[in-house]
Amino acid sequence: MNKELLKKQAAGKAVEEIKSGMVVGLGSGSTVYYALEKIGELISSGELKNIVGIPSSKQTEKIADKFNIPLVTFDEKQEIDVTIDGADEVDKYLNLIKGGGAALLREKVLAQASKKLIIVVDESKLSPKLGTNWPVPVEVIQFAYALEQKYLESVNAEAELRKYDNGEPVVTDEGNYIIDANFGALQNPFEIAEKLENRAGIVEHGLFLHLTSKVIVAGKDGIIILDKK
Ligand code: 5RP
Secondary structure, three states: OOHHHHHHHHHHHHHOOOOOOOEEEEOOOHHHHHHHHHHHHHHHOOOOOOOEEEEOOHHHHHHHHHOOOOEOOOOOOOOEEEEEEOOOEEOOOOOEEOOOOOOHHHHHHHHHOEEEEEEEEEHHHEOOOOOOOOOEEEEEOHHHHHHHHHHHHHOOOEEEEOEOOOOOEOEOOOOOEEEEEEOOOOOOHHHHHHHHHOOOOEEEEOEEOOOOOEEEEEEOOEEEEEEOO
16 A cells, blocks of 8 residues: 555544644654644644644644644643654554654654654554664764764764765754664664763754654554553
8 A cells, every 4th residue: 555645544543632622742754744734624624623733843833834733832831732743663662763854852852741642653664673774863963973973883883974965964953963873773772772861962862762652553454553551
């Protein structure tokens, strides 16, 4: 089945969890796009009322504007009822690698502020071990990127500064760089996370551990829901 259709199905299922009056965290990426589209439809048909969204990226902010989803910031609301976000890799413990779209820092801020984090993916994102198909994106301050690249290599990662097609480094919404750190399949993602959390130049990393409430997976045989045990 067409991958875009699978993404749309997973996103549509997640939107069923949103009720009128909620504060909704809006993740980033092409799967979340369909959730934003659906939320916009439900607002305009009057089925969802008094919804406000908090976007996880400038790109999502623009898309939410396009679909007339009212937005607020953390200045106004400090608790999110439910966040819908995508992922690059998902394991059976509902741990994730995120950051393919370079929005991992704000996405993690939203995840930590949410009562419920729902992840929407197509089945190609499921993985026996995180790191099998995707490096761990690491957000670093520009000042220290070369130093942190060296550090990542010293802990056995192949570390590559993410660049645009024109050769310029990718700059995140918070003005930082991204280094994609390939450790191979991770035997213990918590150990790697710890190594990444002890460096001043590293702002955040794309390992989302013990944060997810539910993963909605759309595949050719239908929708599967992975719930936190
Ligand atoms: C952005 C992300 C995205 O949610 C992730 O890359 C999945 O995107 P897509 O739904 O387009 O595959 O983490 O930082």
